[in-house]
Amino acid sequence: MNDPVSPTPRRSGRELAAAIARWVLGGVMIYMGVSKALHPVDFLKIVRQYEMVENHVALNLIAAALPWFEIFCGLLLVCGIAVRGSALLCLAMLIPFTWIVLQRALAIREAKAIPFCAIQFDCGCGGGEVIICHKLLENGLLILMSALLVIGANRRWCLRHDLRKAG
Amino acid sequence: MGWKSILLEALTLAAAGLALSLTANFLSPRGLVLARDYFPGSTGRSAAMAISAAGSNSNQAVSSAGTNSPARLGQDALAARLAAQGLQLIDGEEVKRLFGDPQYAQELFVFVDARDDRHYQQGHVPGAYQFDRYYPEKHLPAILPACLTASKVVVYCTGGNCEDSEFAALALKEASVPQERLFVYAGGMTEWAAKGWPVEAGERKSGVIQNGKP
Numbered sequence: 001m002n003d004p005v006s007p008t009p010r011r012s013g014r015e016l017a018a019a020i021a022r023w024v025l026g027g028v029m030i031y032m033g034v035s036k037a038l039h040p041v042d043f044l045k046i047v048r049q050y051e052m053v054e055n056h057v058a059l060n061l062i063a064a065a066l067p068w069f070e071i072f073c074g075l076l077l078v079c080g081i082a083v084r085g086s087a088l089l090c091l092a093m094l095i096p097f098t099w100i101v102l103q104r105a106l107a108i109r110e111a112k113a114i115p116f117c118a119i120q121f122d123c124g125c126g127g128g129e130v131i132i133c134h135k136l137l138e139n140g141l142l143i144l145m146s147a148l149l150v151i152g153a154n155r156r157w158c159l160r161h162d163l164r165k166a167g
Numbered sequence: 168m169g170w171k172s173i174l175l176e177a178l179t180l181a182a183a184g185l186a187l188s189l190t191a192n193f194l195s196p197r198g199l200v201l202a203r204d205y206f207p208g209s210t211g212r213s214a215a216m217a218i219s220a221a222g223s224n225s226n227q228a229v230s231s232a233g234t235n236s237p238a239r240l241g242q243d244a245l246a247a248r249l250a251a252q253g254l255q256l257i258d259g260e261e262v263k264r265l266f267g268d269p270q271y272a273q274e275l276f277v278f279v280d281a282r283d284d285r286h287y288q289q290g291h292v293p294g295a296y297q298f299d300r301y302y303p304e305k306h307l308p309a310i311l312p313a314c315l316t317a318s319k320v321v322v323y324c325t326g327g328n329c330e331d332s333e334f335a336a337l338a339l340k341e342a343s344v345p346q347e348r349l350f351v352y353a354g355g356m357t358e359w360a361a362k363g364w365p366v367e368a369g370e371r372k373s374g375v376i377q378n379g380k381p
Contacts, residue, residue, distance in 0.1 A: 040192070040199050041283065041301045048206065056204040064199040068188035076180070085176030089184070092177075150173065163176050 018154035019080075021145040025090060026077030028142060032126035033070030040064060046124035050100055066093075067126075077149075080158025087149035094146060098139040101125075105132040205301060206330075207337060208252065245353055253346040254336050259354045262321055263364060266292065270318070277317040279310060281324040281335035282356070292323070292359060293367035293376060300335040307342060314344045326355025 036043040044063035053059050070093070076086040101123045108119050117133035125135060155161040192198040199205075246256040265276045271294065278295035280287050287297045296310040314320050320339065324331040336349045360366055360378060368375040 037191070037195070038197070040195075040197055041299075044199060044205060044301075056206065057201055060199050060201045060203065060205070064192040064201060065185060065188040068191040069184045072184040072187055073180070082176050082180055084173045085180045088173055088177040089180055162172075163179060164172065 014152075015154045015156040018149065018152050019157045021148055022077050022080060022083060022087075022158075025087070025142060025145045025149065026074040026079075029070045029074030029077065029090060031074075033067045033072075033074060035126035036067035036124070037071065040067065043067060043124055046122060050104065050124075052100065069093075080155075081160045082163040083158060083161050084150050084152075085163065087146045090146040091143065091150065094139055094143050098136065098143065101132065101139070102136060105136075199301075206334065242353065249333065249336075249351055252333075252337060253340065253349075254333070255347075255350050257321060257350040257352050259352070259358050259362065262323075262352050262354075262359070263362075265319060265321060266364075274313055275317055276319045276321070277310075277313050279314070279320060279322045279335060279339070280356070281322055281331040286325065286356070288369055290360065290366040290368050290377060291356065291371075293365050294372060295323075295367075296371060298322075298335050298339075300331060300338050303338060307338075311339075311342055311344075314339055314342075318348060319350060320344060320348050321350045321352050323352035323355045323359070326353065326357035329355055 040063055047063045073086045073089050076082055105119050109116050119132045120129055122129045123135055249256050270276050278292050279298045280291045280295040281298055281300055283299050298306045298310050322332045322336040332351050336351050340346050363378050366377045368377055
């Protein structure tokens, strides 16, 4: 029977893994957000290229708010505040974004008739031009980490795991 | 903690995050103005794509003239698009000729660099004014008097698929610079530097000349 005061090595391993996932995901979100927030015009041009919205206010809103929103979620994750809600928001950003990057990559492959993993472009991810295969793999891992944090309940090294209840 | 609680937590964070994000954008010196149309006359489809599409559509007409290279088609489509907006295209050799004309030193011919601070500082056509059109309140007061008195205003950006020169020229037209004096140099800084023509680094008239002779 597990002692709630002194966790088993297996439980400790899970908690450590959850904390690392939180720090990695949070760190990546902060990095991506800062690099976009520093150059909002560059991000605006990239968002426009995706042709997601035609209304200029909606376009500006995405380009202006998304970078800071990523930083906000990243900071919450790194500090361990409202972890599941933050991770859910990361999922809500990562899944559609990965989908549109994939769609654009497929369109480029069709237009240029080149191998999928030879496609590279600035996807607006914050790191400049990237090889899309690598980006999709990276996003897949981030989605996995976000999902694990949403379903997990490890509170170790969290300032306040749940908003409504002190962690 | 159930799914309902997680969803509620996420919604609370989304509202708080959105408010904080908009505040941060408002306070940032590089923040975007939400109500401003940064791409006037555009439908969200970038000019680079429009050029490509227009090029393929006009293939038959242009090929009869024997000039159906993709670059030529792109130039023709760009020239047509600029003409529709009352602007004119100018080629590199003509820009170089204007640069070498004594009227350039007298600011009767004015060059406008439509790129951001970082690119402008790295290198621009010597004597060119910077006009980052995304921040007009910062640049327009400094360049408008020169543009209003010039007989020719050449606007350029990076070149290639860059559309900022076109939008900057439209912004100058909007600011009362007569459209017949506005020229868009589509080759841009990439072509200018590639030809080994003089490039000035740092501020305007810094005297730091690369590539060519001052």
